[in-house]
Amino acid sequence: DSGVTQTPKHLITATGQRVTLRCSPRSGDLSVYWYQQSLDQGLQFLIQYYNGEERAKGNILERFSAQQFPDLHSELNLSSLELGDSALYFCASSLLGLGVKETQYFGPGTRLLVL
Amino acid sequence: QQQVKQSPQSLIVQKGGISIINCAYENTAFDYFPWYQQFPGKGPALLIAIRPDVSEKKEGRFTISFNKSAKQFSLHIMDSQPGDSATYFCAASDLYGQNFVFGPGTRLSVLP
Numbered sequence: 001d002s003g004v005t006q007t008p009k010h011l012i013t014a015t016g017q018r019v020t021l022r023c024s025p026r027s028g029d030l031s032v033y034w035y036q037q038s039l040d041q042g043l044q045f046l047i048q049y050y051n052g053e054e055r056a057k058g059n060i061l062e063r064f065s066a067q068q069f070p071d072l073h074s075e076l077n078l079s080s081l082e083l084g085d086s087a088l089y090f091c092a093s094s095l096l097g098l099g100v101k102e103t104q105y106f107g108p109g110t111r112l113l114v115l
Numbered sequence: 116q117q118q119v120k121q122s123p124q125s126l127i128v129q130k131g132g133i134s135i136i137n138c139a140y141e142n143t144a145f146d147y148f149p150w151y152q153q154f155p156g157k158g159p160a161l162l163i164a165i166r167p168d169v170s171e172k173k174e175g176r177f178t179i180s181f182n183k184s185a186k187q188f189s190l191h192i193m194d195s196q197p198g199d200s201a202t203y204f205c206a207a208s209d210l211y212g213q214n215f216v217f218g219p220g221t222r223l224s225v226l227p
Contacts, residue, residue: 002158002160004158042204042217042218042219042220043159043204043217043220044217045215045216045217048213055213056213056214090158090159092158098211098212098213099208099211099212099213099214099215100147100149100161100164100206100208100212100215101147101208101211101212102212103161104161106157106158106159106160107158108156108157108158109158
């Protein structure tokens with residue numbers, strides 16, 4: 001158990017809808033990362049927050065947004081969903097927010113299916 | 116230039132054998148090269164990482180070899196075990212660790 005929690009575990013929704021994925025980092029970690037993993041795109045870094053502020057952006061679509069709250073939990077909002085958004089979404093956390101230069105602890109993921 | 120290529124896509128090795136996974140990159144600004152291990156149903160976990168100022172790093176049965184001039188690096192798993200069966204991702208990042216990209220992954224199966 002990494003100490004990172006993600007909810008929900010599974011999510012089934014329809015095209016055009018909006019969903020929110022939630023992540024609670026490990027106790028003491030200040031940084032949260034979001035990743036998308038799909039069969040055709042592989043593992044892609046979406047966005048990173050550190051202590052409430054956006055620190056780095058990867059291949060995140062404009063339809064997607066995220067935020068980190070004062071209690072350090074984070075939410076990833078996906079809107080105008082398309083079939084191609086079906087994927088496993090991981091959240092990871094780390095203490096110092098040094099990207100891959102620091103051990104990131106991954107949560108169990110949220111599996112999103114868009115029908 | 117941001118891409119990291121990884122091969123093979125899948126690998127089957129007998130127990131006790133050596134598993135070798137190769138990665139190549141183009142961006143000379145990449146400064147840090149980690150490997151991740153992912154078991155089915157789990158998130159990736161950092162396995163081992165190397166900086167370009169060394170040519171090899173070993174941790175237990177896992178070794179990274181790095182060839183800066185060829186812009187290639189590889190993961191060697193010695194004495195491979197069925198418990199090593201997982202998907203392995205190489206990655207590359209810049210100096211600050213924030214600009215990073217993953218390889219497409221290699222699915223390793225170690226037969227008992």
